[in-house]
Amino acid sequence: MAFDSIKWKESNGPDFPNRIWMLKDLMDHHDLHGVTKDSLLRDLGEPTRADKDYLFYQVKQERIGSFPLHTITLVIKLGPDSLVQKVMVHK
Numbered sequence: 001m002a003f004d005s006i007k008w009k010e011s012n013g014p015d016f017p018n019r020i021w022m023l024k025d026l027m028d029h030h031d032l033h034g035v036t037k038d039s040l041l042r043d044l045g046e047p048t049r050a051d052k053d054y055l056f057y058q059v060k061q062e063r064i065g066s067f068p069l070h071t072i073t074l075v076i077k078l079g080p081d082s083l084v085q086k087v088m089v090h091k
Contacts, residue, residue, distance in 0.1 A: 001018065001022050003022045003026045003030055004022065005042075005044070008026075008044060009044070009045040015061065016058060019059040019074075020060040020072065027089065032087050033086075033087065034084060035083065035084045036082060036083060036084075037078055037084075038082075040076065047076075048073075053079070054075060054078070056075055057073065057074040057075075057076070058073055059072040060072045070091075072091050073090045074088075
């Protein structure tokens with residue numbers, strides 16, 4: 001599925017049903033390196049969590065009840081100039 005900003009931001013409670021289908025297109029066809037934090041937030045929305053210079057976007061999470069078993073996360077590292085320095089997928 002091609003990356004679509006509106007569909008990327010859609011949530012169903014704690015889940016984001018479209019992200020897993022768009023992740024490959026986002027990584028392969030949208031170079032995020034050097035993008036400003038403001039532009040990134042406009043395109044990807046608010047991160048699931050943030051820690052210092054890292055933004056974390058939950059892509060998919062498998063659970064038993066409310067206990068998470070496996071999570072796929074898009075991790076974005078910002079440089080001191082608030083530009084994207086590194087993009088990673090944590091599985």
